[in-house]
Amino acid sequence: MAGPFAARFVAPAFLIALLALWQIATRFDHPDFILGPLEVARHFVEALWSGELLPHVGASLGRSLPGFMVGSLLGVVLGLLAGVARSLDQLLSPVVFLTYPVPKIVFLPIVMLWVGIGDVSKIAVIALACFYPCFINAYYGARGTSTIMVWSGLNLGARRSQIFRKVVVPSALPLVFAGLRVSLALSFILLFSTEMINARSGLGFLIRQSESSLRFDLMYVAIVAVAVLGYAGDQLLLLVRRRVLAWQDASVR
Amino acid sequence: MSVGRREPAAGFRRVALPAAGVILWETAARSGLFSPLIVPPVTRIGYQLWLLATQPESLVEAWYSVARGLGGFALAAVVGAALGVVMGRSALAAACLGPIFSGTYPIPKIALFPIFIYLFGIGSLSKVLLVFLECLYPIVITTQSGGRAVNRVLVWSAANMGASRARILWSVVLPATAPFIFAGFRIAMPIAMVVVIITEMISSADGLGYLVMYSLASFKTDRMLAVVLVIALVGVALDRLVVSLRNRLVFWERLETYYAE
Numbered sequence: 001m002a003g004p005f006a007a008r009f010v011a012p013a014f015l016i017a018l019l020a021l022w023q024i025a026t027r028f029d030h031p032d033f034i035l036g037p038l039e040v041a042r043h044f045v046e047a048l049w050s051g052e053l054l055p056h057v058g059a060s061l062g063r064s065l066p067g068f069m070v071g072s073l074l075g076v077v078l079g080l081l082a083g084v085a086r087s088l089d090q091l092l093s094p095v096v097f098l099t100y101p102v103p104k105i106v107f108l109p110i111v112m113l114w115v116g117i118g119d120v121s122k123i124a125v126i127a128l129a130c131f132y133p134c135f136i137n138a139y140y141g142a143r144g145t146s147t148i149m150v151w152s153g154l155n156l157g158a159r160r161s162q163i164f165r166k167v168v169v170p171s172a173l174p175l176v177f178a179g180l181r182v183s184l185a186l187s188f189i190l191l192f193s194t195e196m197i198n199a200r201s202g203l204g205f206l207i208r209q210s211e212s213s214l215r216f217d218l219m220y221v222a223i224v225a226v227a228v229l230g231y232a233g234d235q236l237l238l239l240v241r242r243r244v245l246a247w248q249d250a251s252v253r
Numbered sequence: 254m255s256v257g258r259r260e261p262a263a264g265f266r267r268v269a270l271p272a273a274g275v276i277l278w279e280t281a282a283r284s285g286l287f288s289p290l291i292v293p294p295v296t297r298i299g300y301q302l303w304l305l306a307t308q309p310e311s312l313v314e315a316w317y318s319v320a321r322g323l324g325g326f327a328l329a330a331v332v333g334a335a336l337g338v339v340m341g342r343s344a345l346a347a348a349c350l351g352p353i354f355s356g357t358y359p360i361p362k363i364a365l366f367p368i369f370i371y372l373f374g375i376g377s378l379s380k381v382l383l384v385f386l387e388c389l390y391p392i393v394i395t396t397q398s399g400g401r402a403v404n405r406v407l408v409w410s411a412a413n414m415g416a417s418r419a420r421i422l423w424s425v426v427l428p429a430t431a432p433f434i435f436a437g438f439r440i441a442m443p444i445a446m447v448v449v450i451i452t453e454m455i456s457s458a459d460g461l462g463y464l465v466m467y468s469l470a471s472f473k474t475d476r477m478l479a480v481v482l483v484i485a486l487v488g489v490a491l492d493r494l495v496v497s498l499r500n501r502l503v504f505w506e507r508l509e510t511y512y513a514e
Contacts, residue, residue: 010345011348011349011351012352014349014350014353015352031371033368033371033372090267091266091267091269091270092270094267094268094270094271095270098489100443100492101442101446101491101492102443102484102488102489103443103446103447103450103451103484103488105450105451105454106450106465106480106481106484106485107481108454109465109466109469109477109481110477110478110481112469113291113469113474114291184359185358185361188359188360188361189363189447191361192361192363193363193451193454193455196363196455197451197454197455197466203364204364207364207367211367211370219367219368223364223365223368226360226361226364227360227364230359230360230361231356231359231360233359234358
């Protein structure tokens with residue numbers, strides 16, 4: 001393994017070299033739809049001040065956050081319960097595991113048909129997609145609880161609810177966070193695809209609209225905003241994870 | 254917590270939820286409360302499914318989707334496994350590429366689709382490359398963690414017995430990493446289908462994703478639901494393909510899948 005010194009300097013140097021190469025490449029003859037990193041940064045700041053960007057960011061977050069919350073909450077709770085209760089396991093797991101490889105975006109037209117073309121259908125599809133990774137990870141997390149821990153808990157006179165709260169849930173938490181991380185990334189993918197398919201606001205809509213009106217500066221700005229949002233959300237989740245799982249040596253970058 | 258214990262009620266419980274769903278759907282459709290446009294009866298969906306399965310032109314649409322998905326996936330599988338093994342075994346490669354992969358991992362690559370259309374055209378190439386890009390990440394990341402976890406004693410003993418670096422990579426590292434590579438494949442395969450369907454829904458004139466949007470736009474909801482079912486079946490079939498390939502190649506370590514019993 002590289003030492004901390006090398007790891008700290010090689011990666012930024014590599015990144016800067018890539019960006020510099022890109023910037024230099026745009027000095028030469030190139031099509032309109034390719035912008036250099038400096039231009040993109042300038043347009044980004046401009047769009048931030050002119051108010052072209054922020055309403056769309058708000059609209060996107062207003063769809064992705066409720067979807068992520070509802071889907072992952074349902075997934076974690078049901079997954080944990082299915083991991084400990086055999087009747088629920090037999091009822092839910094076959095359906096969940098069989099429909100897991102199905103691309104959830106195909107349900108967008110159906111949901112659109114039922115609840116209309118507005119935000120609710122997008123939130124519902126995002127929630128549906130976020131449900132699966134959370135359910136599966138929470139399920140395996142709960143099932144992976146060390147039997148000895150459960151026995152010792154029972155032996156010490158803990159009630160079933162206490163065992164669930166104090167033994168099963170903590171030992172499932174690392175996997176639950178892994179599931180949440182996957183769900184968060186998925187929620188952004190689903191958000192932008194639903195917005196690209198049909199929406200009148202949001203970053204996905206902004207990307208499509210600026211693309212078709214040949215405003216490539218705005219398109220790049222929207223893409224950068226997407227990237228920033230995805231990255232920030234992931235970092236936030238990792239921060240929470242470090243807080244919650246302080247007792248576990250979480251060596252996640 | 255036991256894995257496969259059977260009870261008399263277990264078989265019933267397994268099918269209870271799907272069966273209840275179908276019955277509920279059919280009664281809702283027959284009750285006359287909803288327009289058949291919104292809740293078409295199961296029988297009509299089944300009829301459309303039959304039409305889809307027997308008409309050559311709809312099979313061609315399915316073939317387009319599967320070919321795009323598998324093409325991008327195969328590209329990502331080869332490049333991703335190679336990159337992942339190199340990153341798992343070489344500190345320099347890990348230091349250069351690792352932060353780029355982990356930093357751009359949470360960014361939805363689908364946002365690049367418009368640029369891809371400009372760069373590679375509106376046909377299959379832009380879709381295949383987007384599938385490649387999205388599939389690359391899980392494969393590289395899981396392969397890298399597998400490459401790191403190769404038992405050192407095995408590498409040392411191979412080196413001790415005079416194996417060259419290439420030989421060690423091929424005969425020790427690669428088999429030891431194979432379970433991780435396939436874990437990455439299993440994550441990537443559904444993603445490949447998601448990206449294909451999404452890109453076809455956004456801009457395409459062929460493929461299953463296009464068929465969904467086309468059926469919806471022409472108010473043939475029974476047909477749309479049948480296409481959704483086909484997409485679901487394709488997704489399940491591809492996943493089982495990966496699992497069976499894995500169990501054949503990584504024969505020394507069976508995967509516990511839920512429906513492989």
